[in-house]
Each structure stands twice: as C-alpha cells, then as structure tokens.
Amino acid sequence: MYIDPHVHMVSRTTDDYQRMALAGCVAVTEPAFWAGYDRSSPAGFFDYFRQLTDFEPKRAAQYGIRHHTWLCINPKEAEDPVFAKEVISLIPQFLKCETVLGIGEIGLNKNSRNELEILDAHLALAAEHDLLVLVHTPHLEDKLKGTRLIMDAIKNHSKLDPGRVLIDHIEEHTVRPVLERGFWAGMTLYPDTKCTPQRAVDIFEMHGTERLWINSAGDWGNSDPLAVPKAQIEMKARGHTLDSVRKVSFDNPLKFLSQSGRFRIA
C-alpha cells in the first residue's frame, strides 16, 4: 500500500490510475498547479477548481483510489498580483468541499517580489481558515535562496504551525534547513530532472525518515506516476526494512495529511 501525496492527475490518463492501483496506491493528493499554459482569466481557475474537487475524485474512485486536493494560484502564474488576488478570492467557496485539504502548491518560481506578495496572501488565507499548506520550491540555482525566503515568509505568520506545512521538491542541499525549522519535507521523484528514486533513498540514509515523504508529482511532462513504488523497490533492494519503506510511503503522509481532519484512504 502507498499514498502518492503530490501528483497532478488531471494531466494523466485512466491507464495511469489503473497502473497506480495495481502497484498499491490507495490515495492521492493533488495540488493546484500550472496547467502547461497560462490561463487567460480567473474563470479558467474556477473551472480548474471544479475539476479538482468534483470530477477528479470520481475518476479516481473507479480505481479504488481516494482523491484529495489543494487549491491556490501557482507561483508561475502569480506575476500579476491583481489577477492572482482575483483567483485567491475564488478559493473560500471551495473550502467546504470535504476533499480539500489546504492551500497548495504555493511558493516561489523566480523568487520575484510579486510572487512573494501572492505567497503571503495565500499564507494569510491558510492562517485565517486553519488550513494545511503544501509548498513548491524553485528549481536549480533558485532553490536554496527560494526555500529560505519561503520559510521566512511562513514564520511571519505566527498562526501557522511549521508542523502543518510541507515543503516539497527538497534536495540534498535543502533537506536539513527545512527539517531543522520544524517543517515537513517532501521529495519529488522524477525520471531524470529533480530527485531520482536513488537520490531519495540516499537522502533517507543520510537524514533518516522523520517528517519526510516521497511523491511523483506526475504531470503532463516527462514524469512517472509510478515513481513512489519504484523508490519502494530501491529501498528494499538496499536492505531497508519493510517498516521503513512503509513509513516513508504510507505512515508519514498519513500522519501529516490526517491533521486536516479530511484525509481518507480507500
């Protein structure tokens, strides 16, 4: 059994749901993100939020997988603060939906001033409604700086408990500062860019398994919705116990997500 706590199923086919179910997936959580193109109006996000809260859970249920979601405007489309704030104003009406776990994936893309302003608006919304937060961190040369900026922005909201915030896309150089400040940390497993299953297992071997999870972040690009079971195989091949395999791929996501009071497995 495993949970994939970060996967963009709107961009995947029903064959992917079937393969994930066969590999033992019982639940997924899907953060709102860039759709591969910039949406032309806030109404485009309204329809996307309907897809995430209404249609996608039904599609997943056909394969015995529970689908949950996180809502936001992603940092890639948050360069226009007026547009972004209009999208944020659409979110509260979806919060009554039982499968919405929190705000995500928010964060930074290019570490710009406008992105920071919109990150802060999302954090205020999460604090106001006592929601969990799922954070996207920038890539490559922007990652370490962006991760620090995000952690500082969260600290400015005293109502937000770091134990209810997961910082995703962590790598070798960002895992320590994230865990040391009390946050949860996620590793995104990609076939070649970002963290591979092998690198993720190296990170477990160096930093332990407390407050860490793994996910596929499967999307419309070169990604792998079976990345979590592949990391499970890598752990077993290296002699890790079944308990530690289960901890990172099931127990830890269950523990973090259950803080929402809404997370269910099939």
Ligand SMILES: [Zn+2]
């Ligand atoms: Zn994502």
